[in-house]
Amino acid sequence: MTNVYDQANALESALRQSDEFLQMQDLYKKVNEDETSKKLFDEFRELQMTLQQKQMQGEELLEEDIQKAQSSAQEIENDENIKGLMEAEQKMSQLIQDLNRVIMKPIEELYEINNQ
Template structure:
């Protein structure tokens, strides 16, 4: 009997949605969006981050002004408890996804002998 990997992936997606990590992240995301000050800070932070990433991807030099703006934005969001909690929840979700990626990649790593002392 063949295993449909996509069915398994869809089941995993459903499990992620039910996970405590995702539920916590969603709760804090909703709190950020419900608070006008938090939402404004969060949107500004994301815009600064996206602009920096875009410049990096296009090979543009990052100016000192860009770095200072990013640092100021990061400092501002650290002071906001809603955003701080959301970012902590994002970190936990990221750790979960990294753990899942290790599990998913295990057959390929074993096939090629990655991390084996052959």
């Protein structure tokens, strides 16, 4: 019998060696090496976490929160280092979604068989 955890560890290793991860790693380094990019990126992430916490706690987002988020997103879009990192994150996210579909396939097939 195959040890699923051994396979998961092998997948983790493969992800670390993937082009998508290596590109993200390189771009993240560039963001952190540029003082302006790092400051913008840290502020953006902090704002995101604050807004997510508010939503999770059922708090209504104020117009001020929305405007601040939009303004921050615009600044991020204008920073080439961060923009590149976010594009790389999207590619990595797509890869993880694809892998999740593969991983979930046996369960989906099981329920399909039982529902027919």
